[in-house]
Amino acid sequence: MPTLDEEIARHLQESLASGELRSARDWGRPLDLGDGYDDTPPELRMPFKVLKDAGMVPHEVEMMRRAAALRRAAETADPGTAEGLRRELADLQQQIALRLEHLRISGTL
Secondary structure, three states: OOOHHHHHHHHHHHHHHHOOOOOOOOOOOOOOOOOOOOOOOHHHHHHHHHHHHOOOOOHHHHHHHHHHHHHHHHHHOOHHHHHHHHHHHHHHHHHHHHHHHHHHHHOOO
């Protein structure tokens, strides 16, 4: 009985022989999985994967989520409350920008 890998290889060989693979739009190009892996600096890929597998996100992502929540709250709040929320949002956006710049320059937080 063939293993799963052998079955996959057989199906791929059949598709290649029939020309089905070559007619694919992205034939011969690297896959773009859209998960940000290629955009992540190599030295941070493993730590981010560990966080992802543990169901955690980097602190910056939590900060961005908080910023989005503040933005939504400021849009629906009364004018007096909205001003305070916008100030808090501006402060948070500055913190995010500083952390991301530090990360870009140093490669660590």
